[in-house]
Amino acid sequence: AQSVTQPDIHITVSEGASLELRCNYSYGATPYLFWYVQSPGQGLQLLLKYFSGDTLVQGIKGFEAEFKRSQSSFNLRKPSVHWSDAAEYFCAVEARRGGNEKLTFGTGTRLTIIP
């Protein structure tokens, strides 16, 4: 069965600083990987996804993520955070078997931005 680990429950960074959120996955085949963001009281918004090909993927809001098969990681990065980036971030892996869609999520990382 697939699983996702986000080792950091809470991260605090200063506005303008760089950000890296860690994600490690466990999956038997080539994974489909995602990062979602959730603001308080809201649903999840897709930031970016990796299916295949170039291991560095660009997403919305200036985020990027790098897939590293050797480390089973898919870390999310942003060179300079803005106060509006404060939210909870979820890494997810897709288990696609016979056409069924099912996302398995990590426990999330809450991001706090300080002025």
Add this chain to the structure above:
Amino acid sequence: KAGVTQTPRYLIKTRGQQVTLSCSPISGHRSVSWYQQTPGQGLQFLFEYFSETQRNKGNFPGRFSGRQFSNSRSEMNVSTLELGDSALYLCASSGEVPYEQYFGPGTRLTVT
């Protein structure tokens, strides 16, 4: 295109009652998935429907059920509510781009 909509947004029920939540997917999307989000268990997959058929199911008791209509709208039902069913229930739809799920704002269910 309008996004995924969920109704109602907030709901308060009493233990033992049942509840029905509704989800309207993005126009043209045929797959609808449901997730439960709680502080203790995080985001957990409930089930997925495609063309009115349940394609996948998570590890939830039979009190949790769902269905999908011919217009792809979906409902989920929880019978005999328990306090532990208090959660944010999220619906997601996906369409031509496979594996890419778009989420609604969720329904916040409180069971007292």
